Amino acid sequence: MLKIFRDLLRFNLEFAIGTLIVSIIVGLSVLSFFSPYPPEDIYVVAPDVPPSWEYWLGTTSRGQDVFWQMTAALRNTLLFGIAVAAISRVISLTIGLVSGYMGGMTDRVLMSINDTFIIIPLFPILVLFYFVMRDSMSWALLALIMAALGWAYDARLIRSVAMSLRTREFTSQCIFSGMSPRQIMTREHLPYVLPIVFSTTLNNMNWSIGMEVTLSVLGFTDINTPTIGSMLYWANQHTALVAGVWWWIAWPVIAVMLLFIGLYLLATALNEYIDPRSRLSRMGGAT
Amino acid sequence: MSGADTALLDVRGVSRSFWTGGLLSRRRIDAVKDVSFTLTDARPEIFTIIGESGSGKSTLARMILNGMNPTSGSIAFGGEELTTIRKTRDRMRFMSRVQPIFQNPFESFNPLSKVDRYLTMTARNFTEARSRAETDDASDRALRKVGLSLAEVKDRFPHELSGGQLQRIAIARALIPGPRLIVADEPVSMVDASLRVAIVNLFKDLRDELKVSIIYITHDLATAYYISDRIIIMRKGEVVESGDARAVLDNPQHPYSILLKDSVLSPDVPDDDEPKTIERDRAARSH
């Protein structure tokens, strides 16, 4: 594992850049624990100071240091993404593996549910949820809902792999070795889909964080928790853009863009690592 | 074990059909049509099923392994109807007595798992062995029967072993539960000539020394002739000819059997002045 990581780092530029970016972001979010004041507090520093020596990234119109605000925002945003990804991975793995391995009726029922989740318009549902939960829509709850809505596509992907694994001879070999379906799924098939899980995790994080940002900016989340989205929300509330407080918007946008690009690069690099065919085409232009 | 006159395997009038085809052309395929034969426990034998591709050999094998139900007819193993074997316990008991060997040695093992895992799992699930030492011992004993030892195999991944070794490990695994019947579906079609001989020689030994019956499915008339006791020839799901292997192959009766035998290219080169089979055919055709 570590060796793969080292090799990827050494020989895949995308992975290296992605790792660099993501580590910077992670580093920043860790810094949030050293913030001199609680990130929710306002009017703790002079408002509207442009980036300067004292405040590297400037201060907001709410009297917060953009730097510390951003570290907290990045931390929460990242945690959110990880939470959604982790929960939805568990769902999609379970459904994908079970559906692919069991086949038949189980498969059909699960896939009908799955298709529904793929087709139904997500955003309206999220907005609806926001209204059902009304104002108690917390960060964790949102993560849960997003996870519940964001597994379907990947489950299909995993299912298709599991289906092909089912027909492979080694699966029959396992059955005749007396392994139970659960053992086969977890011990034999899981390792196969893990790389997919890994790279979809990053895509899923990208997706959920993007959703969170969008929802927050539109004011559909808990804006008390500092996240990249709620930072933008507050900036918009203070017409930061036209008021010339560009640094309030620019830094979080840059940070979130970097985060997305970083995650995306990691995902592509991993995908490439997984897919043997693109390994070959890397060796030199195909034509 | 059951008495001398109990049938080990009794296949009675078994048929199986499938629906296949593209969207615009759907048709019924009778993969297996009314096949019957019996293996007795008293006299272990190598029972060969031969036939053109798509003639239903693998389908028949899957039904014997209880991986699929016949559309009509019945299969009994040791006097017990396979359709009644549904509960996990019954299945385990069945599997301890009937074991498969697959076509492609490289495919029969999960490339991500160590090969000895299959041996250990089989030992744990089908024998009394529980502790590590016991399972190791069971594995080693089985491996020795096929000319290997646990030391050579332990902690190795499939890609570290040759096809011949892998196929022998697969056979060893099948032997661990002490089965009465081994179903081998084209166990040699993916290996080259020299390996082929080694594996069929092993089958002979199993029959002679361990008294295991073997259902040997193949295209290869030459190896069939070389090792089998009885043979059935299948075509389009039907048994067209059956009987003592050598007798049938030396003197086939059914037109298809004759065609089959004629089509087998002999590795013997004719004398200089004599035309080769293919030349003969060509000449025959151009007239």
Next chain:
Amino acid sequence: MKTYAIYLAKRLLQFVLVVFIGINLTYVISHATPIDPVEQTISALTSFGNTSPEAIETMRESLRELYGMSGTPLEQYVSFWSRIVVGDFGPSLSAFPTPVSELILRALPWTIGLLVVATVLAWLLGNLLGGLAGYYRKNRLLKAMGLIAMGLHPMPYYVVAFVLLVVFGFLWPVLPISGGSGIGVGRGFSFDFISSVLLHSLLPALSLVVVGLGGWFLGMRALVSNIVTEDYVVYAELGGVDRRRILTSYVMRNALVPQVTGLAMSLGAIFTGAIITEEVFGYPGIGSLLVDAVHAGDYSLVLGITSVSIVAVSLAVLVIDLLYPLLDPRVQVE
């Protein structure tokens, strides 16, 4: 042909099932909201102006009757389905007595016009360029495009739209940043109206295309670079088949098959896109109608819109699925 009919029937059944589950889901969710449309209306009515408390009670009763909010939950559910199957979503509660369907029909052309066109455009362009980029790996221009696409693709749509809005509406104010057409421009088949609509759709469409394009571009490029290693492409190249023919009929054609499925899937995202695009650019359409309806607690309108979008999206997917055999002769009935 008979098998196709069976396939059709199965697919239709699935369609009905998905629609049924989807609509029920939204029914349940929307009815779980604590928002009471009557209270909502009363609040809105009384938040300005002088109304005495007794008057409110009278009004509450009249409204409850007017909105037809009587009956047990089961009765309401049954009557909901019995109306919905004939396409009647009842009157909107926040725009009473205007029927929900009228509101939806008014908004739908904008959403469909902008989003479907932009989605399909992004799909076409993205696939074309991505295909070329996958095939001509050394082309500088296409490589540069790949880099840009790589940078843009992971961006959340909101951020891109917002940046575009700032650039073209504020820093360099050349494009209208809100509305679907100019103020005072009369409706009709006039040059003024059409050009105004086009001008107003530029920025939202651009944002949609920019974001969509990247995804298709990268997807297609990856597909194509896999396909060029397929035996049949290698063989065609060895056979000296015309390169353009290889590109079109061997590479692109075959890569298109999964991309069409992707298109069907992305149609599902249209309604997501609708909300954000319409909110950011103040564009009229079904998305802003939905947000409005949700704010107003108008669940008959909310249900109407979500039902329509579920049906529309499932229908799009269904149509593409049914056309699939034409695209790929290999597809088999399960």
Next chain:
Amino acid sequence: MRVDGLKAYYQTRWFGITREVRAVDDITLRIEHDEIYGIAGESSSGKSSLIKTIAGAIRPPLNVVGGTVNFDFGTRKVDLYTLKPEERTAIRWKHLAYIMQGSMSVLNPLRRVRQSFIDFAFRHMGMPMPAFLKAVEDHLLRLHLQPGVLDSYPHELSGGMRQRVVIALATVCRPGFIIADEPTTALDVVVQKSVLTMIREVQREMRASILFVTHDMAVHANLTDRLGIMYAGRLVEEGRTRDLFRNPRHPYTLHLIRSLPRIGDAEPRQGLEGTPPNLADPPPGCRFHPRCPIAMDVCRVMVPPMQALGGGHRVACHAVTEGTVQ
């Protein structure tokens, strides 16, 4: 056709692991007009790699490291690897046709067979479309294929039919040289036989040269005129097929031929012990020595040279050179 000292390696560099698989290592051979030259050998002994190199169908990671490939098509002589790409394309199909291994998947699954024919062959035939299609149909008929297959998609054809379509595709332009890589594996014996018959027929008719690869010795015995045996990337023995079968000299060939079971003969036979060598790190000296029953010290250090035995029979074995065998 002449191949001299051909070396082609798979050179892969992937995440820091550099690997060089010497799949074709210093091979020299000649193929005359109007003959079928067979190449046999164990699985993964480099047969396909050799053939790809000869057909000029190499793509990374397979690279030609040394040696030449020269064709003589009667009217023109060419060195494949010094040719400009356009010229190479021009030669293909007109003079040099190639039937790839795994010909089940070489047809575009989304194109009808007819279109494939047009794509591949139309421009070489120099005739108007109706005439061309007629010619194709005639050709298919000769291969016992109904013209109806032209309107099918590849997946609608059975394996044997597909194989025959590919053969038809490769031969419709009547090339002087055909390269075929295991065109009959995955076919059952009955179909295999008819396909082989057809190949022979076409070859005779056109007086073409065919380079035919398979590890099925029975096929070689019945089809080829001359035979080369490959072991671990090297040509170890070569000669007329009949000579080679009757009188194999290299221990590997010997073993290969002895181990073949026959119908009507239930003599016990022995399999070859040991594992095939890893071509990324082949054993020094003779590559067969770890499995060779008669290996000598010299085999472990020195690569045996190719030795002519007369009658076109050549072998690379120290034992033969020193006369210790037979």
Next chain:
Amino acid sequence: QDVISSLPRKETLILENPEGTIKNAGWFNIWAINAGGQYTGLQQLAMDTLWYIDPEKGLEGPIDNSLAAEAPKYNADFTEMTVKLRSGIFWSDGVEFTADDVAYTVETQMKNTGMRWGPILSLNVDSVSAPDPQTVVFKLKRPNSRFHALFTVRFNAIWIMPKHVFEKAPDPMRFDFNKPVSLGAYALHSFDPEGKWFIWQRRDDWQRTTLGRFGEPGPKYAVYVDGGPPDKRVIAQMNHNMDVVHDVAPEGMFTLAKQSKSSRGWFKDFPYAHPDPTLPALLFNLQRADFQSKDVRWALALLIDIKAVSMASYRGAATISAIGIPPTGTHPDDYHIPMQDWLKNFELDTGKQKIKPYDPTVGKQIADMLRPSMKEQIPTDQAAIDKSFGMGWWKPNPQAAQELLQKAGFTKRGSNWYTPEGKPFSIRVMVEGESRPVITRAGTMIAQQWRQFGIDAKTELAQGTMLDRRNSGDFDTLISWSVESYGGHPDLAYFLDSWHSQYVAPAGKPQAPRNYMRWSSPELDGIIEKIRGVGFDDPRSIELGRDYVKLAVREMPTIPLMAYNVFVAMDDTYWTGYPTAEDPYANPVPNWGNSRYMMVRLKPRGE
């Protein structure tokens, strides 16, 4: 490029419609429940009713007799009201307006209680009659000294229906009234079916409307448009595409003031905003256990640093008020200034000490605090400071707050406060979010100040659910207004009457408007009942109003914060003569019904 290509820009006034996009644009029946837009120009330009009252000085005094020719005449026991109407007023379709229209309006709505003013009319009116075309007589079901308020526009009122149009509609509830026939000086020109804009055109016969008395309205066309989010509105005005912006965030206003020479607010300089006669306050949910004690409420008030709240919410551009009356219009003269002394002497017993919590200099402190950055924009004159920033407020006093809380049985353990029941003292401050940015910010600041004191306080965003939750009492505390007054008239009954305990709903049931904190106090009931007995213009009502203020200060049922300042931004590129603090002849906030008076004073630039 021009926003409007089809109209001559020089003759067109563009105003923001804060309702945004009207989803059912083709609906103009304002008397039915709110099916369409209302502030699309409809209520401002097309509607008319008997009287208007201005939050400021008005064109000719705050009260304008519009359709009525004079003030209402009540009989002695306030059970009958007679109104004389003007003559020579015509509907835009040429039909003359008469007393029948008024009577029809009342009768139709009484018949349909689902209509907007139906319930309130049927509760009050026994019968209405029009003895002659210029006279309407209302017979009331019970004495009501302020019945005419229903027909008096503060923000809006019962608008008069065109009898001749509605008569023909089979069901007045399902009639869309498109195209509307107006009684105002403007008639509908065209509108966007998507509800983004509405264009009104000056009537040729504008003299035959009530506005005609003041001269010709300047703009030939008035366009009400959806302004979009705050930044877009600022951009629009900077590009001179929106003459009157209803409201922007304070920063937007500062930007406009700084970057656009032609833009200005109500005040020429800081604090720019127009103070609406509306008083945002922190409302306690008095039915919740934690807030039953006035000591707790006072403690929480003493923990608020209003200067910080003013900075956080309005960047200082707030007009603060310590008492429950908006510090706007004529109110300071009637209430704030006369009560200063009482406030200064007001004493609070914390259980351990007596303190005088009022700090009369807070307004000045805010001005001083702002002066370094705002320089000469900040007035130095005390009267001007009082007007712009307000007078005094409660001085933050954590010590007293602690004592008060302890007096109420709360305890502090570690750094956290616990309720008498031993639970952590947790307060959610409900705010409305994006739709009311300054309120949201104020809430955030207050929550933070409480949090710093050891109370688990947090803002809770109720975007879209705010009205519902406010009415149903689903909140701990809430920043909203339960006080709305006329501004231009000292009478408080407009809001105060509904604070009577007879209207307080039990917990869990929806509360009728205004007394959202559900305050029930017998003492207050007494005051209210007394007010009911005196006339609208009776000076005694001011005295009673002061009694209310004193009671509310003692009980602290809400913590009054500041006037609801609206950052109306006006661009004089095309038009001049907007109402301003220097010339406060009308309310510029363009969704108010009385903003129509602006039209007659607007002149094209260069005239």
